Amino acid sequence: MLLADLAVLTDEVAGLSARTGKVAALAASLRSLGSDEIIPAVGYLVASPRQGRVGVGWRGLSTLAPRHAVESTLGIVDVDAALNRLVAASGSGSAAIRTATLTDLAERATAAEWDFLSRVLIGELRTGALEGVLLDAIASASGRPAAAVRRAAMLSGDLGATAVIALTGTETDLDEVSLQVGRAVLPMLASTAATPTEAIGITGTASVEYKLDGARVQVHRDGDDVRVFTRTLADVTHRVPEIVEAVRALPARRLILDGETLSLDEDGAPRPFQDTMARFGSETAREVALRPWFFDILHVDDRDLVDEPLSVRRAELDRVVGDLRVPGIITADAEAAEQLSRDALAAGHEGVMVKALDAPYAAGRRGKSWVKVKPVHTFDLVVLAAEWGSGRRRGWLSNIHLGARDESGEFGEEGGLVMVGKTFKGLTDDLLRWQTERFAELETRRTAMTVFVRPEVVVEIAIDGVQRSTRYPGGIALRFARVKAYREDKLAADADTVQTLRAMLKG
Template sequence: MLLDELVKTTDAVASTRSRLAKVDALADLLRRLEPADIAAVVGLLIARPRQGRVGIGWRGMTAAMGEPAAEPSLTVADLDAALERLLVTAGAGSTAERAATLRLLTAAATEREQAFIAGVLLGELRTGALEDVLTDAVARAADRPVDAVRRAAMLSGDLGRTALLAITGTAAELDAVGLVVGRPVQPMLAATAASASAALEVTGEASVEYKLDGARIQVHRVGDEVRIYTRTLAEVTHRLPEVVEVVRGLPVRDVILDGETLALDEDGGPRPFQETMSRFGADAARATVLHPWFFDVLHIDGRDLLDEPLATRIGVLERIAPGHRIPGEITADAAVAERVSRDALAAGHEGVVVKAVGSAYAAGRRGSNWIKVKPVLTYDLVVLACEWGSGRRTGFLSNLHLGALDPAGEFGEPGGYVMVGKTFKGITDVLLRWQTERFQELEVRRTAGTVWVEPVTVVEIAIDGVQQSSRYPGGIALRFARVKRYRDDKTAAEADTIQTLRALLRP
């Protein structure tokens, strides 16, 4: 299949809010695929190519971009093969070879295909094809029950392979997919609520547990062999020897555990998230020691626990790993839930997750059985530039470049602004139209994709915190930034400072 057909479908999916229309468009695409392309296309649609991240940053991507091709000729297989070459190319001379691979790829791509490829490689692809929507599309394309497809994807941990099996295999083969110790499954996800008591109203009696600012891990043990996977199901066993040691010491033969790992300071408090994540970015062991904390168990010694109630799974977890269970309490009392939430925040954690005690482990689903609660921080920042949107936002200025005031000139000119992140989230259609008109009035220069503006517009941004980052001159980046509103009542000189944001970093 030509890559152009995939790009056109992603544009169509991104341009509609109708779930039914998204499913229809995706199912039509899947039906037209050759079997060899199915897994690759599914990975691209959910912005997780089967190769994972291949180590291309925005500088490398920008350097590789030349004149686009006039007509589409690239196939899905061409892109998949190029990603494979980028993944495996290493050693002496690999930098030049990778750059050459990327230049050849982008030179053969049309302008729309170049934008798509950049989104894939930079992890910034916004197709509108959420995994849950695509799962429904796979079921429709294969004419299989959606519950059967969803469970197979959950237990295999791979929607691409599940799509291939559903479309080309038999119903019996799809139903035969089961839980296998050593093969990661999709993690269960949580909805959100404003408070612990509000979450408890939805769940009823629940386990109210600390929400750690760590890295999600899924740990599989078969005898003495231990394997550790990330939230995206990438294996990181060799990077976490201390976690392997802990799990080998548990009184079990076979087990699957779900939890978090994070670095702790000398007082037992959480270290910054970036210190934890640094251990996932290199093969060599670091000085930072990571501690595992588990909140669920999916299998133990030949017994699957996925469909058992949470209360039962917690009982098993307390029996086999009492010293490594995430802190929490089971309660139906709103006052108790709020106290646990305050305790978690006081201990330096993100908040709590409220989990219905009777719930099964619904991997890959974001339902009402798990609800996360964490405080929202808001800051007034200045718009420095805005990028043109894609999909349903084509023709509109969408992705904001955000800056914090630097009154003393610690990171640049005194009174200037230091970029701290980008966001396109939270922008309504009304705001989208307004900012497209307004920022072109404030334009000082532009490139093909970005309009730089006078730094005079203040926008209130909600964030979950900040993290250390070398990408921006202030040394930090916003976490999960989204637009709350524009502040016409404030001048840019009243914006929050880079020093205020840097103070959010844990010492």
């Protein structure tokens, strides 16, 4: 299959609103793949090449000035081979080799193919072809039961390998995929609810637990060998010796645990999220210690627990990890759940998770067995600029720059506007069309990628919180910002202040 075919497919899938349509389009293409194309193609569809991070960012891509091919000749396997060469380049002269490899790849690609591949490499391909949709497409293309495909993907932790087994193997091959200590498992995900009361209404009697503002970890122990994986299944064992030591001290020889890690301040309160992530991502720093908390157990001493209800898993978790378990209660009482949520927020955590006691561990889908509840904050901010979109959003102004009022002049002119973040999330096609037309009327200047506008448009933005950042002049960045609505009834003078946003910083 040509890379162009995959690029066209992603645009098609992105333009479909119904899940069934996305699944059908993906399944049709999966059926046409050669056996050596399946793994790389699946990786490109979810913007996660099998080589992992290849050390290419937006800045590196933007410095290239290739003369793209006029006709499509670049195959999926060709791209896979080029990415292998990128990953293999090391030592003296490796920078030149990487630049030459990238340039050659860019010149063999058409402009449309290179746009697609660039978005894959920097993780900005947004088609709606998330793992859950792709798993259903694999099941449809192979004629295998969706439950069997999902289970194999969960236990293997490898979407591409699961696709190969489903599309080229037998049903028995799929069923033989099993849980293995030391091999990362796809994590179970949660849906959302506005309140603990609403969540309890969904799950019934539940384990209501603190939702920690940390990094998710999956820890495997086989004797003295302990391995720690991230949410994306990257092995980070060497970065977290304190977690390794904590799990080695537990009363079991073989374990698979699911949990979170975060750093604490001197008073035992959670440090800001970015402090935890800076420590979690560091190859060498040890000044800030990470403390693990576990909320699930998938295996203990040769006993698989993924098919057991949470009530059984929770009892085993209590026995094995003791005070390393995430705080929580078992209740069917909505007020008790609300109180625990208040306690969690008061302690500096994100909110609560509400988990049905009768549910097995099921990876990769946001079902109703796990429900997360955390407060959402909304603020009125001012649009300062917008960036031209790519892919399906090409020709529209998409990513908007957001400003808050500087009430005291702490960051510039008193009463002026200071940038605090960007977002493209929550923008429907209608909003994209509207803002492209509206911002053209307000344009003051532009660069190749960005249109700057008179600061007159107020937009209501929902966020989960803020964190310290040197990226924006206000010294903060918005966490999970998304557009709720444009507020044409408000003036820029009515916008919220950067001081109000900064007051949300922990500590």
